[in-house]
Amino acid sequence: MAHTFRFRLDSVLNLRSQESQQAQAALGEASSALVARQEDLALRRQYRQQLLEHQAGAALSVRDIEAHWYHVRSVNKEIETMERECLNLREIEDNRREELSEALKKQRSLEKLRERKHDLFRENLRKEEQKQMDEIAQRGKADAAAH
Numbered sequence: 001m002a003h004t005f006r007f008r009l010d011s012v013l014n015l016r017s018q019e020s021q022q023a024q025a026a027l028g029e030a031s032s033a034l035v036a037r038q039e040d041l042a043l044r045r046q047y048r049q050q051l052l053e054h055q056a057g058a059a060l061s062v063r064d065i066e067a068h069w070y071h072v073r074s075v076n077k078e079i080e081t082m083e084r085e086c087l088n089l090r091e092i093e094d095n096r097r098e099e100l101s102e103a104l105k106k107q108r109s110l111e112k113l114r115e116r117k118h119d120l121f122r123e124n125l126r127k128e129e130q131k132q133m134d135e136i137a138q139r140g141k142a143d144a145a146a147h
Contacts, residue, residue, distance in 0.1 A: 009114070022103075027093065041083065044075065044079050
């Protein structure tokens, strides 16, 4: 008599596993976007520093100085915008990390339930086999006593 374990919630467990994988991918995308934006921000800050250093050592006309400072101010506004974008991306990353954590928690709880059900199945199977062995032993004793 062959018994095989079948977990009734395997389809739900598979769904939870897929949700975890999707959440992991979404977190990866958010992290990549944040890193890329932070790199852009660092380059923009470096450019601003170069602008400030260039202006400090040059003999320029008033018009050139004014144009230069308007450009520096424009770069500063870009930097502020990029910093806000980085904050927004950080929040998105944190939200996706939380979503991944929740998805993994749901998946783990079903995996633990599956494991407990499988352990219970094996225990019941062991008891059934022991019962059959006991019956065979009892019949053997009864047959030996009858002869």
